[in-house]
Amino acid sequence: MTIRIDYDELVHLLAAMFRRHGCSDHVALLLAENMAGAERDGAESHGLFRIAGNLGSLDSGWVDGKAEFTIEDVAPGMLRADGRNGFTLPVLAAAHDALVAKARQNGIALLTVRKAHHFGAVWPDIEPFARDGFIALAMVNSMASVVPHGGHHKVFGTNPMGFAAPRAGKDPLVFDQASSAMANGDVQIAAREGRPLPPGTGVDRDGNPTTDPRAVLDGGALLPFGGYKGAAIAMMMEIMGAALAGSDFSFEIDWSAYPGAATPHGGQTYILIDPGRGASHAFTARMETLIAAMHAAGQERLPGDRRYANRRENLAHGIPIDPERLAEIRRLAAE
Ligand code: NDP
Numbered sequence: 001m002t003i004r005i006d007y008d009e010l011v012h013l014l015a016a017m018f019r020r021h022g023c024s025d026h027v028a029l030l031l032a033e034n035m036a037g038a039e040r041d042g043a044e045s046h047g048l049f050r051i052a053g054n055l056g057s058l059d060s061g062w063v064d065g066k067a068e069f070t071i072e073d074v075a076p077g078m079l080r081a082d083g084r085n086g087f088t089l090p091v092l093a094a095a096h097d098a099l100v101a102k103a104r105q106n107g108i109a110l111l112t113v114r115k116a117h118h119f120g121a122v123w124p125d126i127e128p129f130a131r132d133g134f135i136a137l138a139m140v141n142s143m144a145s146v147v148p149h150g151g152h153h154k155v156f157g158t159n160p161m162g163f164a165a166p167r168a169g170k171d172p173l174v175f176d177q178a179s180s181a182m183a184n185g186d187v188q189i190a191a192r193e194g195r196p197l198p199p200g201t202g203v204d205r206d207g208n209p210t211t212d213p214r215a216v217l218d219g220g221a222l223l224p225f226g227g228y229k230g231a232a233i234a235m236m237m238e239i240m241g242a243a244l245a246g247s248d249f250s251f252e253i254d255w256s257a258y259p260g261a262a263t264p265h266g267g268q269t270y271i272l273i274d275p276g277r278g279a280s281h282a283f284t285a286r287m288e289t290l291i292a293a294m295h296a297a298g299q300e301r302l303p304g305d306r307r308y309a310n311r312r313e314n315l316a317h318g319i320p321i322d323p324e325r326l327a328e329i330r331r332l333a334a335e
C-alpha cells in the first residue's frame, strides 16, 4: 500500500533531514530537490532509495556537506571546478550562469568538476540547459563495479552518460543511462525484492555469469551494456569524467575507512553547445523531422517520455510513497 505526498512537502522534509546530517541550508535544499525530483519522475534507484547512502557518507565524514568548492575560469570556453570533497550539485548550480554565458558567447562551453560526489540521476543536471536552448552532455564516473570487456575484475563505475536537446514548444529530448547493463541501484533493489537479474547483467566473485543480484553485489561485478561497445563508453566516462577533470578513477575510490559511505568521490564533465551556432540554423525543426521518422518507423516511446509522464501525474496527485518510509523520513527530519 502506498500513500501520496506533495512534492514540496517531500522537499521540505528531505532538506531538514540533510541539514541535520551536516549539510548547509543551500546544499540540503539542492539534495532534497534532486532526490524528490527523481522520486517524482519515477527514477526509483536514485530517489528516496539513496537516503541511506547519502547519510552514510555524511555521517562518516566521507563527504563534506558544507564544502567550499572553487570554480576557475581557465579558457574562453572552459570552467574548471574543484568540489573539495563536497557534492556535485552545488558546484553545478554555482557554475550554471557562467557556463551558459560562455556557451552563448563561444557556441560551446565545458565544465569539469573534480573531487565531487555525484550520487544521483544525471538528467536533472542537463535538462535545465536544454530548456534554455542548449544541447547538453554529462559524463560522470562513479565507484568501481563494472568489469572491462573480457576482464575478470571491476575497474569502471556504472558511469552514466546523459544527453539533452531542446525541442520547440515541447519538453527537451533527454536520455540518461548507465554504461553498465544495469545501474548498481537497480541491482540493490532487485536483491531487496528477491528478483533475478536478466542474463548478461553481471558475474559472481569468480567471474562466472550470474543472475543472482546478491552474487553481483557480494564480490561480483556488473557487465557493461552491449559488450565491448558499452565498455568503450564506460572507458570514455572514466577519461572524460575523471582524467579530464583531474579526479579519481572509479577503481581508485576507497571509502573503506568510512563505514556507511556510499557516494562516489569522482569527477564529471559537462558540455554545452548552442545549436543556433552550429551548421543547422533550423535545429529544432530538424529535431522534429528525426523524431517523426522514428515514430513513423514504429518507435512509440522516446527516451524521457516515461519520466515526463510520471512527473505530470505525480505533481498533480502527489508522489507515491510507502507510509513506513515516510514515517522514517519524518523521524530523520525531526530528530
Ligand atoms: P534506464 O535503462 O532505465 O534508461 C536509460 C534511458 O533509456 C532513459 O533515458 C530512459 O528514458 C530510456 N528508455 C528506457 N526504456 C526505453 C524504451 N523502451 N524506449 C525508449 N527509451 C527508453 O537507465 P539506467 O538504468 O541505465 O540508469 C538509471 C539511472 O541511474 C539514470 O538516471 C542514471 O543517471 C543513474 N545512474 C547514476 C550513476 C551515478 O554515478 N550518479 C551511475 C549509474 C546510473 P526514461 O527515463 O523516460 O525511462
Ligand code: PYC
Pocket (backbone or CB within 6 Å): 045, 118, 119, 120, 142, 143, 158, 178, 182, 183, 184, 185, 186, 264
Ligand atoms: O546506481 O550505479 C548506480 C550508481 C552509482 C553511483 C550512483 N548511482
